[in-house]
Amino acid sequence: MKGTIFSGMRPTGALHIGHLSVIQNWVSLQDDYNCYFSVVDLHALTSGYEDKLDFPRLRREIALDWLSVGIDPEKSAVFLQSEVKEHAELHLLLSMFTPLSWLERVPTYKDQIQQLSLQGKDLGTYGFLGYPMLMSADILVYKADTVPVGEDQLPHVELCREVARRFNHLYGPVFPEPKALVGKIPLLPGVDGRKMSKSYHNAISLTASPEEIKTRVQQMVTDPARLRKDDPGHPEVCVVDKFHQIYTSEAADLEENCRAGKIGCVACKRLLAENLEKLLSPFRERRAYWEEPGRVDNVLKEGALRAHEAASVTMKEVRSAMGL
Ligand code: SF4
Helix, strand or coil, X not given: CCEEEEEEECCCCCCEHHHHHHHHHHHHHCCCEEEEEXXXXXXXXXXXXXXXXXXXXXXXXXHHHHHHHCCCCCCEXXXXXXXXXXXXXXXXXXXXXXXXXXXXXXXXXXXXXXHHHHCCCCCCCHHHHCHHXXXXXXXXXXXXXXXXXXXXXXXXXXXXHHHHHHHHHHHCCCCCCXXXXXXXXXXXXXXXXXXXXXXXXXXCECCCCHHHHHHHHHHCCCCCCCCCCCCCCCHHHCHHHHHHHHHCCCHHHHHHHHHCCCCCHHHHHHHHHHHHHHHHHHHHHHHHHHCCCXXXXXXXXXXXXXXXXXXXXXXXXXXXXXXX
């Protein structure tokens, strides 16, 4: 019996190369698990209810990004969260017995309220407090037993396990307790050395053209102490090296040559730009296929049907267990 995985991403903007390892991890799990990959548009509203996001465009773009990296809709259900109403229904039912204190102690809750209040956002809302509850519903509605996450999301999976336990205790055994599958997600800096983010304009988009790749790599911050080509370098302070570590097989040799002043930054960057082009060009080709009229819409439609089929079976059990 295959296990079941749920994972999702918010449609808040174009994906960049920093998101790539998460999607590649999903791709590698597709053969071994029944996968549900959702564009979680309801989650985007929990913190962006005032942003008036262009959902039709953003949701389509993120689905195209996933398909271009290799998510296979024959193997995995790819769908919009808001199209599968069972997510919202289970969220409501789980909220009936989940203590407020469980939600208030999720570590990201207070942090994010503080951070986003600096940007003028008021997140003292019922929806924002409940977003980890919505995540639990996303996972449990498919009886997912495995959730691929980064370390920062472990408290969310822990909450989901607690909610599943409490449900099973109160109403009888319906849900498995999902376990986290912590992927190795390398943290790539932006070209300026800060966190890679669309809002800092320092990201390399997954759809970057060969020219954009070259420009972005040229903008990367290198070792400031290196004035001449043969000065000994310090790759540990260089953004280019962080990328070589992930995308260049001979990264160790490059580091050695940098330290010995045997390679210049121009040549080092040229090699990185070539490797990033090799990485991204197959995505561009696949994307062109999926961009043909109707294709991605069909994927989302089919995915929502498959997701609804599984979720409705769970909800039947949930309603019956709760006496509804
Ligand atoms: Fe960075 Fe490469 Fe220049 Fe060394 S040679 S400082 S690793 S760009």
